[in-house]
Amino acid sequence: MNKNIIKVCSIAFAASFLASCSDSFLEEKKDNNNVNKEVYNDFTGAQLRVNSIYGECLPNPSSVSGWNNNCTGLASDIQAKATEEYCGMSGSSEQSFVNPLYELDALTGNVVPDYFTNEQKHLSNVWGRIRNINDVIAGLEGCTLSESQKNQLLGQAYFFRAWCYYQLVKWYGGVPIIKEVQETSPSSFTPRSSAKDCFSFIISDLDTSAKLLTDATTHGGWSGENWGRVTSGTALALKGRVMVLWASPMFNRANDQQRWKDAYEAIKESLPVLNACGYDLYTGTNDVNASAFATIFGQTKNCEDVFVTLFNTEDPMQSGEAGDKGKNNYWENNIRPANTNNRTGGMEPSAMIVDMFPMADGKLPSSASTYNKLEKSSFEYDRNYPFMNRDPRFYRTFAFPGVRWAYNGDASQGGVNNNPQDGANYALWNYVWYTNQDDAGNVESGEAYGADNLLKNKKGLYVRKRTSDYDLGSSLYVYNSGYSRGAFARSASPFIEIRYAEVLLNYAEAACGAGHMDVAVEQLQKIRSRVGYTAENNYGLPANLASDQATCMSAVLLERQIELAYEGKRFDDMRRWMLYDGGATKVAGAPDTWTLTGWGGNTCQWLGFTPLNGQRRERMEFRVADKYGVGGTTYESDPLIKAGVSRCQPIDLRKPLATQQEQLKTWYQENLVRKDNKGDGRDSYHQDLTISYRAKYYFLGFSLGAMNRNDARLKQTIGWSDNRGGTGTFDPLAETSK
Secondary structure, rough: OOOEEEOOOOOOOOOOOOOOOOOOHHHHOOOOOOOOOHHOOHHHHHHHHHHHHHHOOOOOOOOOOEEOOOOOOOOOOOHEEEEEEEEOOOOOOOOOOOOOOOOOEOOOEEEEOOOOOOOOOHHOHHHHHHHHHHHHHHHHHHOOHHHHHHHHOOOOOHHHHHHHHHHHHHOOOOOOOOOOOOOOOOOOOOOOOOHHHHHHHHHHHEEEHHOHHHHHOOOOOOHEEEHHOOOHHHHHOOOOOHHHHHHOOOOOOOHHHHHHHHOOOOOOOOHHHHHHHHOOOOOHHHHOOOOHHHHHHHHHOOOOEEEEEEEOOOOOOOHHEEEEEEEOOOOHHHOOOOOHHOOOOOOOOHHHHHHOOOOOOOEOOOOOOOOOOOOOOOOOOOOOOOOEEEEOOOOHHHEEEEOOOOOOOOOOHOOOOOOOOOOOHOOEOOOEEEEOOOHOOOOOOOOEEEOOOOOOOOOOEOOOOOOOHHHOOOEEOOOOOOOOOOOOOOOOOOEEEEEHHHHHHHHHHHHHHHHOOOHHHHHHHHHHHHHHOOHHHHHHOOOOOOOHHHHHHHHHHHHHHOOOOOOHHHHHHHHHHOEEEEEEEEOOOHHHHHHOHHHHHHHHHHOOOOOOOOOOOEEEEEOHHHHHHHOOHEEHHHHHOOOOOOOOOOOOOOOHHHHHHHHHHHHHHHHHEEEOOOOOOOHHOOOOOOOOOOHHOOOOOOOOOHOOOOEEEEEEEEOOOOOOOOOOEEEOOOOOOO
């Protein structure tokens, strides 16, 4: 391509979204925002412009949520930390959606997250992304490419414009709708549109995307190096998610049935298109202990990958072009224990989600204090042995002392000889001991040391979800125990933003909301059958789901929580359904139309769900039994080693669990004690703090920085202060903008 066609900016973007893309594609991953319109008359140049959109917009599982990234499940993400999945409240200098001591504010103190503008720099701004997409759309619509070439590129651009607006609307309700590149001038101003108009705009863009991509993608989807690009099915899957959001209580306070019916029909009609694009529920072969479910996350080109970010194993720390090629997924590096030389030490789930996960019969433990309309399990749940008789997905979601978690590598290569050496036979033994007995009984003490050289860098339990599991034939990483970013940092595992299972769950939710509970139940059965549930026990589902709408919806939301755990979806679900307070709390200055009149005026009561507000999340660990005394601070001072205790065989998920579980339980009984430690914060008097998600957080206001960077005519959201000494007047629930 003639170099004078494109004026390449000095900023290099990682726009290579394909794990298996060609070297030439990887070498061209530059930002080409500043272009001459003639570039669109050349397919390669036009595709480079579209590729730049991918680089700016694809979800990044290695980063926390922000203006440019949605939540992907990281333990450090403030959205994930506002759910049952993790525990811990940020301090006064950090943002938190659930800390009762520090309220998020638009002006001072704990400033509300800015998902609206972020920075004044054009390329570091959500509106810069949208401007770039609008420029691409305009350039493609006026170019001389063939109709088929033009359509496949335009379809991708329309999808990402809708994606960007979806990310804004789910936070702010109504935002300015900008369809064309605007000239930068003081007089240029676009007011906030109503949420209704924004949803219509997003849906229109997704319909346009699906139509334009039909010829290119509905004959099996993209192939070769283009696999991973969005398709007609991707557009319709996002449309389904968007329409379910519009029908949910957060936006639909009166439970307008037409919204549910529209969502139901749209998703129903989309399923054949998704199938034509090559998407389906992945079931695998010879499933053992939810192995098919686990395989999805460590495999490329899986049929469940509806909207996916792909990666490669190139080293981004190399200089020059070699480093520019690197695009790694750090998830594996984030979840693996420290004694595998991952550098981060793993991510720790809360005891709350571990204890409430379903049992082997598909029903909640009898001790679960939420989803109270659903049947409880016939299996006894003993919290001292949380691995006993659980839903098969439990073992693919969490790791605990005494479970095999193999990988392709040798942690001793990094010069730390006490680390378990044989990755192919790695088992996690993360029990702990204390150096004095007082700490062993103190819930606030962190003075525990972990076995197998974990020492201070240990977790009570680990998040295992989305691992690249060696025992499933997956090792999409270049293991290097001495690599400065961590042994697993160079990973090519994909991140799946929309799975086909989510499409079915969206369908189930819309069907239930529209009164088609029988259809909702069918989708739950499909998802549960993949992990081993059968018709013999009704797939572990209550018998009354097809006749009781509230119980059915409760079952759908539970299935979402379990199936999509640690995929970055739970916070959005909790906001949509107002599960912090049931929607019963009033927002200062809000009109009567904000009052929840559908669902009996309280979603939590209607669902039988215990509001998260007022609860605490704790951590759990397994310490050595008192009879072994205390230990020291070194690997050799493990009290069990000193006592000559032999370990039982770790649970191997390639084999049936029944006997293995009993053996591990016996070993726990003899050697370990469960200890619950402080998870969420305590005040200066050591009194427990409980979760407090303010009602005004359902619709965020603009931060002071965002208001200062925008026209004074841009209205603040109701419930939030503006930068002129007043209060917000924009109503996200109004039918029209004023």
